[in-house]
Amino acid sequence: MPTVTYSIPNISCMHCVHTIKTEVGELAGVKEVVADAAGKQATIIFEAPATEEQIKALLAEINYPAA
Ligand SMILES: [Cu+2]
Numbered sequence: 001m002p003t004v005t006y007s008i009p010n011i012s013c014m015h016c017v018h019t020i021k022t023e024v025g026e027l028a029g030v031k032e033v034v035a036d037a038a039g040k041q042a043t044i045i046f047e048a049p050a051t052e053e054q055i056k057a058l059l060a061e062i063n064y065p066a067a
Helices: 014-025 052-061
Strands: 003-007 030-036 041-046
Touching (some): 014 041, 014 052
Antiparallel strands (some): 003 041, 030 041
């Protein structure tokens, strides 16, 4: 299953982590979202119909654009 890890500079606290897990987790096909406030990154495991483009677009939309 595809796994991507993005550097996301806007992650600053557990609230950000929660928002990302909730929003990205609602995309059809996303299996797991691990976000790390200290490391400012998120790892997402997904399968069809989710696409990497869709995940990146959603992150940008909720104000956590991937670097
Ligand atoms: Cu925050």
